[in-house]
Structure formats: structure tokens, C-alpha cells
Amino acid sequence: MKRSKMKKRVVFTPFILLCSCLAMTFGICGNEQSPKPTEPPEEPVLSSPNPSLQEQMKYFNWLMKLYQDDFDALFQEKAPVFIAANPDFSENDEIMFYQMKSYRYLKKWKEARDKANEIIQKYPESGYTAKMGGINGRTEDQAAFDYAYLVKDYHEKRFEECIEKVEDYMKFYPNNWRIPQAYCFYSYALYHSGNKEKFFRISDKFLNESLNPGQNDHISFLQATMLVKQGQYQDAFILIEKMKTRYPESDIFHKFLELRLECFYKQKDYAGLEREADEIIKQYPQKGKKWCTAMAWKGIAMMNSTPPKTEEALPVFESMLEGNLSDTGVTDENIATAAIWRIWIAEEKGDRETAKKYMKKVKTEMKEGVHKKRVMERFESLLNE
Numbered sequence: 001m002k003r004s005k006m007k008k009r010v011v012f013t014p015f016i017l018l019c020s021c022l023a024m025t026f027g028i029c030g031n032e033q034s035p036k037p038t039e040p041p042e043e044p045v046l047s048s049p050n051p052s053l054q055e056q057m058k059y060f061n062w063l064m065k066l067y068q069d070d071f072d073a074l075f076q077e078k079a080p081v082f083i084a085a086n087p088d089f090s091e092n093d094e095i096m097f098y099q100m101k102s103y104r105y106l107k108k109w110k111e112a113r114d115k116a117n118e119i120i121q122k123y124p125e126s127g128y129t130a131k132m133g134g135i136n137g138r139t140e141d142q143a144a145f146d147y148a149y150l151v152k153d154y155h156e157k158r159f160e161e162c163i164e165k166v167e168d169y170m171k172f173y174p175n176n177w178r179i180p181q182a183y184c185f186y187s188y189a190l191y192h193s194g195n196k197e198k199f200f201r202i203s204d205k206f207l208n209e210s211l212n213p214g215q216n217d218h219i220s221f222l223q224a225t226m227l228v229k230q231g232q233y234q235d236a237f238i239l240i241e242k243m244k245t246r247y248p249e250s251d252i253f254h255k256f257l258e259l260r261l262e263c264f265y266k267q268k269d270y271a272g273l274e275r276e277a278d279e280i281i282k283q284y285p286q287k288g289k290k291w292c293t294a295m296a297w298k299g300i301a302m303m304n305s306t307p308p309k310t311e312e313a314l315p316v317f318e319s320m321l322e323g324n325l326s327d328t329g330v331t332d333e334n335i336a337t338a339a340i341w342r343i344w345i346a347e348e349k350g351d352r353e354t355a356k357k358y359m360k361k362v363k364t365e366m367k368e369g370v371h372k373k374r375v376m377e378r379f380e381s382l383l384n385e
Helices: 013-025 052-066 072-085 091-105 109-122 125-129 139-156 159-172 179-193 197-210 213-229 233-246 253-266 270-283 288-303 310-320 332-348 352-367 370-384
Strands: none
Touching: 052 072, 052 091, 072 091, 091 109, 091 125, 109 125, 109 159, 109 253, 139 159, 139 179, 159 179, 179 197, 179 213, 197 213, 213 233, 213 253, 233 253, 253 270, 253 288, 270 288, 288 310, 288 332, 310 332, 332 352, 352 370
């Protein structure tokens, strides 16, 4: 169901309206109401050049019926013609308000914004201007609706659309309490869209103004990752060291370490990678995410050395695969890396039994997900022997 009934006829509480907006946004509405008509109602006739008030009201009700029944194209065609021909009609502000809403349902964001501004300028004392929040342009309920849409675009990887909606959101609701979180999605979407210059400008603003301190570690991590992607390894090293100092309790601290190790790997400095991994292992000797991350990269460094340090790498990978692989204290990505290398080494040595042993361990113990799938797809034939 696309339309709610008109405000004048049914009163919604803000909570119900918010739930309705979110339900419509994510497609979780309950039972549909009766089907909408497939043909628009017949257009009333207006006397020219001076229709009576009764005729105007009849035409107004017809326009509202078009809006309610989703005949948006016809509604948008006829509404401005009626307003232009009847500039003093008392309900023109309401017609324009539903024009704005129609544009929003059609996701024509610029037209919706322009129509909202037109209402505010033409009818500053109107109740519909007040409903839109006056010069701020929107109500809290509408803000919730718009925010839900930009979040949905981000999660569905429509990053350019998300960026556009965030920018509109900031113009419409400059003082809304969701602005800090909107900036988060703005930074994330810019990162994923590859807009490097704008990403750094917006993420710097986010961090410098402490818009949402709880997300600072994640935004900083994206900045460091972007630097690594650009090959700016020295700048990445400096930023990662700052991150380690600023966010020692971060839930992604192990990713800071991993990104630093990746810098060595990208530069093919395998000796430096192994030394750095050893330093981290000394600092975090207990099995956990930090230890697991460093052990995985140490093994990778050994296997990429010239010549490969295969025998030395074996106990590294085996220690990572001890115990139950579903242990929440380790990272699935690094466990998968250890499993792939250990099984590969066994196959290279012709040791099929050891390869099968670790493959069965992965199958029975490792949590379902992309990393387990990565191992299973590569060595699944072992389980069929």
C-alpha cells in the first residue's frame, strides 16, 4: 500500500506514522487494503472563466482522489493547471503539499525539494508549511522516512543514490539529531564509491568535529585503508599508529594491526612483514583476534619468502588450527587462510590423510560463512575420496 489516507481525514500519531514509513521503506507492511482502481475517476467540469466554489471543491476532491489512488502522472499534470487557473482557491497549499509528497513517493527528490520550498515561500503562514517544519523544510516523521531511505540505499549498495540522499538530508534537516549518523553513511558511501577526494574531505570533517565519536575508529580505519589502496604506505603507517593510540579498546583493533601488516605485504617486504608479525605476537601472546591476525600474516610472509620457509610455517598454521575453530576469540578470515595453507602444504607433500583431517575439521567446526565457503570450494574433492 503506497498511500496513507489524507491528513484531514485520519489522524496519525507520530509513532504510528514513523512505523508506517519504515514499514513501507523496507517492504514489511502487513495485509494490503482493498485494491486500487485501475482507471482514474472522471474529471469534473469547471465553468470558465469563473468556476463556483462548489465546482472548485469538487475538482479539489478529484485531485486528492488521484493522489490517494496512485495516479501520480495525471495528478502532477492536472494540479498545477488548476492552481494556475484558480490562484485564490483556499486549498492550493494542500494541493501543492501532496504534489510534494507525490514526488517523494516517486523518488524525484529534487522536484520534491523545489515544491517544498515553493510552498514555504508562497504560504509562510500555512499549516502545511508548519507541518514541513517551516524554514527547516520537514517534520520529524518525514525526517525518519528520508533517513530510512538513505540507509536502505547504503545497505543495498546503491552508494551514489545514498550520497545524494544524505546531501539532501543535510539541507532539509540541518539540526536533526540523525545528522551525525547520516555523516557516517556519507563517509562509508563515499569510500565505497571510490570518490577519494570527497571521502577524505567529509571524513576529516566527521573526525575533526567529533560528530559521532563512537564511529571515529571505523572512519579512521577507512581512511587508512584508502591510503593503502592508493599505495601511500608511509602515510598509512603514521595514521595506523595514531589509531592504535587513540582507540586501544576498539572492536576493530585487530584490523588496525592487519592493515599495517598488509602494507609490508603490498610492498613485498616479506622479511619486514615477518618481523612486524613477531612483534605483535610478543605483545599479544594469548590466542585471540590480535594474535590470530599476526600469526596468519607471519605464515603468509614465510610462504612468500625466497625460498619459502615451508617447514617453519607449518607449526604457525597448525597452532592457529588447534582447538575448536568456532572459537569466538579468533577471526574466521585468518583461520580460513591458515586452513588453506596447511591443506595445500599437505597436498604438495602427497600427505592426503593430513589434508583430509584438516578439511574435515573445517567442515565440522568452522562457522558457516564466506570464509568457510572459501576453504570448502577449494578442497571439497578431498571429502569425496
